[in-house]
Amino acid sequence: MSNTTQDLGLSSLSFEEALERLDQTVKAMELGGLSLSDVTRLFEEGMKLAQVCNDMLGAAELRISKIQTAYGEQMQIRDEDDRASTLRNPSC
DSSP, rough: OOOHHTTGGGGGGGGHHHHHHHHHHHHHHHHHOOOOHHHHHHHHHHHHHHHHHHHHHHHHHHHHHEEEEEEEEHHHHHHHHHHHHHHHHHHO
16 A cells, blocks of 8 residues: 555555545535535545555455365365265265
8 A cells, every 4th residue: 555545544444444434535525515625635535545445355355266266176176086986986
């Protein structure tokens, strides 16, 4: 993550915290009545929060893919062993 996200303390947030903060940021902007500088600041923070959430989702997706691949390979080997065993010792 960039230094800017670290400066805002965003890198220490959990996904749920970052998403909640993003939701609050959007709601604050939707309410209106803010100065241009406040809206700009909130927009920038919202974009950074969205990036943090996106990064976390990407990391979780990659981890899940690795787990699926690892277990998929184990299941393939096990299936092949079961088939080979059945061919050697048919139950009929």
